[in-house]
Amino acid sequence: MLSPLDTSLYYLTNFRTALAWVTGRYADLLEAGEQAFIDEFLALPTNAQALLVRLLMRKGPHFRASKLSYVEIGDIGSAAAPLLERNWLIDDAELSLNELFALLRKDELLACLPETLGMRSRNKTEWLEQLRTHYPQVRPLEQWSPGLDQLYSLTITPLCDRLRLLFFGNLAQDWSEFVLAELGIYRYENVEISAASRGFRSRRDIDDYLHLRDCRERHEAGLDASQVLAALGEFSSDNPYLAARHAKLLFQLGRQLEREGKLAAAASLYAASAHGEARQRQVRALEKLGDYQTAHTLACTALESPRNAAESQALERILPRLCRQLGLVRPLRSPALATPAFELELSQPPELSVEWAVLKHLHEDQAPVFYVENTLICSLFGLLCWDAIFAPLPGAFFHPFQAGPADLHAADFRNRRQALLDACLSRLDDGSYAQRMRATYETKFGILSPFVHWEVLTPELLETALLCLPAAHLRAWFERLLDDIRANRAGMPDLIQFWPGERRYRMIEVKGPGDRLQDNQKRWLAFCAEHSMPVEVCYVRWSEVL
Known part of the structure; x- marks a missing residue:
């Protein structure tokens, strides 16, 4: 001993x-x-x-x-x-x-x-x-x-x-x-883990995980997709975690085949994959093959029940092209609400990124600017909904070194915790949310979380955000996060400026010379415009040095 x-x-x-x-x-x-x-x-x-x-x-x-x-x-x-x-x-x-x-x-x-x-x-x-x-x-x-x-x-x-x-x-x-x-380098939430809570339910789950990992490593090592598929064989699993890994591998192999111009094989793999981007890639592969009718039918079916906002966005972009090829009337699309924009001409700093250059230019003592990108809204959500996120549900936590639940990106993440999440979000209605966030910040500071970015969320930023961000806006952001956690944790505006004396704010998406809005950024900007949230796009050009 x-x-x-x-x-x-x-x-x-x-x-x-x-x-x-x-x-x-x-x-x-x-x-x-x-x-x-x-x-x-x-x-x-x-x-x-x-x-x-x-x-x-x-x-x-x-x-x-x-x-x-x-x-x-x-x-x-x-x-x-x-x-x-x-x-x-x-x-x-x-x-x-x-x-x-x-x-x-x-x-x-x-x-x-x-x-x-x-x-x-x-x-x-x-x-x-x-x-x-x-x-x-x-x-x-x-x-x-x-x-x-x-x-x-x-x-x-x-x-x-x-x-x-x-x-x-x-x-x-x-x-x-x-x-x-x-050593205290990583700190984990202390979640009660029952003896019955475990990541694998059968020996087959273990073997399937190892098999998928071996096939993924073969793919990453550059093995031909057909060889990886031969090694994969007729794989299937009723374990949601393994099924998701399988779907992702099929999608990645499909992308490889598509890049190689093997469109029919790629379309077949996309059809077999439940990955969130598989259907839109299948539609594009069918379009490249000239099978416009099949592509149109699949796109319309997918739009009736899209997997996520990204899929809707991609298919709505493709559908007019397919209608034109088939001689069909182009579908009517609601015009996107315009996002206000402004331009700045700045001297290019030698060591600062364009976002920091804009921050430095706009920052005032009475109107501070913070570089938050995807961190602030996620952190506030994590503070408010900490108890729901770390609830000891079966299969969510099965060892003491988890920074978050294993089912974080599962389709039923929200449904499994609906009552807990409703209780957390109800604080936005009764006004107790600020107190709850402060308490979580104090008691959980430094503990790893899939949402809270402790290195960014300073006490100053937290208090300023709680003062200036309306509860209605917080609820809208949090609801959107829960709609698709994997996709919606990204794409948020780079900067946020506060006017504490007036209890108001604006978010700013910064674009340097030649930079364009990405699809996930467009979705967030459209969402903010839809909910009358103050957000602007700042286009920067560098002044010429004489």
């Missing part, structure tokens, strides 16, 4: 905590080999356990013994012996030339590769490119460079990655999360 005062083995304590968590929640999903690893690991001497965890936390899988030195572990050879006996480590791994170059210094490469002697002035990357064809074979380090060093190579990483996946519910997070939390 570790002494509670033995802080030098904190990482081992954390790993054991994770294993206990996995065993307590996923015992029914563990394979025999995974359970055997946990049992054998916990029976190892402390120094062997510590070494394995140290290696799992480092970039591997190959480690030179001379580079391993840990006071709390002691002799590395002694600690490695039980791991070698179990084949969790091996000491005779065969290395490719790439792996050799990653392990050895330049002088060591000079000693074992005679061809490098004539390339002393070049760097290692140039050496590697020059020698790649001369050394296609793999061989142990002892054969590359006899007597140079002892090499240890991890073989247990895939199994430990599966345990990490069970704990975190993803492979983007790693064991360093414990350390970052203990």
Whole structure:
């Protein structure tokens, strides 16, 4: 047993905590080999356990013994012996030339590769490119460079990655999360997590996640879309999280095929994908193929029940072209409300962005300007609705290192929390919202949130915003956020200017020379205009320097 005062083995304590968590929640999903690893690991001497965890936390899988030195572990050879006996480590791994170059210094490469002697002035990357064809074979380090060093190579990483996946519910997070939390670099909300709350419901969910990840990595490595699809096979899942990942992969493969001009194949993949942009891309692919009738029918059907505002915007832009091709009457569109605009001619500052240049120009003591972009409205929403966002609903939180609920972008995020969200938003009606936001700011400051940007939301900005922003405008913004959290957290105006003495404000979208409004910005500007919110577009041109 570790002494509670033995802080030098904190990482081992954390790993054991994770294993206990996995065993307590996923015992029914563990394979025999995974359970055997946990049992054998916990029976190892402390120094062997510590070494394995140290290696799992480092970039591997190959480690030179001379580079391993840990006071709390002691002799590395002694600690490695039980791991070698179990084949969790091996000491005779065969290395490719790439792996050799990653392990050895330049002088060591000079000693074992005679061809490098004539390339002393070049760097290692140039050496590697020059020698790649001369050394296609793999061989142990002892054969590359006899007597140079002892090499240890991890073989247990895939199994430990599966345990990490069970704990975190993803492979983007790693064991360093414990350390970052203990150091106070990251702080997480303390959500009550029941033993029944877990990210995976079956062994198939785990295998499906790993399969999708493997296919995504093949795609990102540049493998041809047809090869990735062959590896993917006939995939399906009733797990919403995995279904969403599958839909995104199909969409990405469709985009690759579309860029390659393989429009029919791309359209087919878009049709199979539930990704938010898939239907509009399918319509565009059909349009490029000249199948205007099918494209028109799909666009009209989609507009009857759009997945989101972005889809509506894209399809409304395409539909007139399709009608023209088919000889149909162009659909009538309500004219967009114009957004007021103004121009500024400024001297281009050497180090400031165009947004900061405008801020500096407009800022006054009695009318301060803040660069907030997407942070202010999201932060105010996060403060008001904190309890609803971090509600311990089944499947929302299943480990203590979550910055937000796992279902944040799920279609039913709002429905699952409707009563909780209604209770939070009702404070905008009874006037208690400011008090609630201040209280949340004070008690939760620094805790990670998917909405609150603590580095931007200073006490000054918070108080000024609460003074100048009407509750009706806050409710409208918050409702729009909840309509589509993923899409609507972006596109908000860059700057906000307050007149505290008059309790009013204006938002300003800044565009530098040659810059144009993006689609998500146009949607936000249209929304603000529809709700009579003061927003303007500032077009900047740089004055000529004589």
